[in-house]
Amino acid sequence: MVFDKTGTLTEGRPVLTEAVPNGMSADELVRLAAAVQQGSEHPLARAVVEAAKAKGIAIPPAGQVTALPGRGVAAMVDGRALKLGSSRLLQETGIDPGPLAADAGALEQKGNTVSWLMADDGTQRLLGLLAFGDRxxxxxxxxxxxxxxxxxxxxxxxxxxxxxxxxxxxxxxxxxxxxxxxxxxxxxxxxxxxxxxxxxxxxxxxxxxxxxxxxxxxxxxxxxxxxxxxxxxxxxxxxxxxxxxxDAIDISRRTYSKIRQNLFWAFIYNLVGIPLAAFGLLNPVIAGAAMAFSSVSVITNALLLRRWKAAE
Ligand SMILES: [Mg+2]
Structure with missing residues (x-):
């Protein structure tokens, strides 16, 4: 059985899998990131906003929201200039991710996409990273x-x-x-x-x-x-x-075994009945009854498949 991954074994849309803060709580990190991204239709942005709502975090308004094409987004939240974006954006700002670089590496190894939240209030500093995965x-x-x-x-x-x-x-x-x-x-x-x-x-x-x-x-x-x-x-x-x-394999196997059972019974009735009738040893009334009974037994056996239930 060969499985495709995205959309088949996984949900096929990103969710926030981890928030690693730097000098604040994880909830505060998600709150600020959601504020920056609340107006965006980007799948990663929606994942942050959904995560914040799921945690019951009130998302503050953001001002001066500016898209940084191919890199991320910048906005003012609670009077602070924030930037949220890709590793490329982080590199361009020249901020050293410090110990968070190892976290990011491990998360990317596990198939996550990593975004970085940075503050620019006089000095530039890193507020944390957000990891997105397909669950x-x-x-x-x-x-x-x-x-x-x-x-x-x-x-x-x-x-x-x-x-x-x-x-x-x-x-x-x-x-x-x-x-x-x-x-x-x-x-x-x-x-x-x-x-x-x-x-x-x-x-x-x-x-x-x-x-x-x-x-x-x-x-x-x-x-x-x-x-x-x-x-x-x-x-x-x-x-x-x-x-x-x-489930599909199970019902197929059971159906196939039913077909074989029913073929067996159909042949047995005829294998016994036809020679007996040919040699005049079978009363036509009994032969007629046997004919009807063979159909009833085969169909009844097939109908037992209706008892099949999908496994939990
Ligand atoms: Mg797919």
């Missing part, structure tokens, strides 16, 4: 462990960098992680797994997953994803929920 879906780890219980090997196939791919892979206990794959190469990776003699299924949500979904023996598309992915895949999961993948 793993709550049921993703359970989905992976259930697949392992079903005897299915799991692979993570992503265009994202090795650090964040490895972090998600180890959080979820995925068997194999293939990172930094160009969108056009995803299908090639699926094909190479097939050439190793494996039956390959692919789960994805994006346009970039469509060729791989089509190349796999079975493609699973998330209904929360793109239409192209749903067209390319054989199975559409009606919720963006990775746990539906083991």
């Amino acid at each position: 793993v879906k709550p049921a993703a780890a359970r989905a992976v462990s259930r697949l392992h219980a079903l005897g299915v090997k799991t692979v993570l196939l992503t265009g994202d960098n090795k650090g964040s791919a490895a972090a998600v892979g180890s959080t979820l206990g995925i068997d194999q992680v293939i990172a930094e794959v160009l969108p056009s190469d995803k299908a090639d990776k699926v094909n190479s797994l097939k050439r190793e003699g494996q039956v390959v299924a692919m789960v994805g949500d994006g346009i970039n997953d469509a060729p791989a979904l089509a190349a796999a023996d079975v493609g699973f598309a998330m209904a929360t994803g793109t239409d192209v992915a749903m067209h390319a895949a054989g199975v559409t999961l009606m919720r963006g929920e990775p746990a539906l993948v083991p």
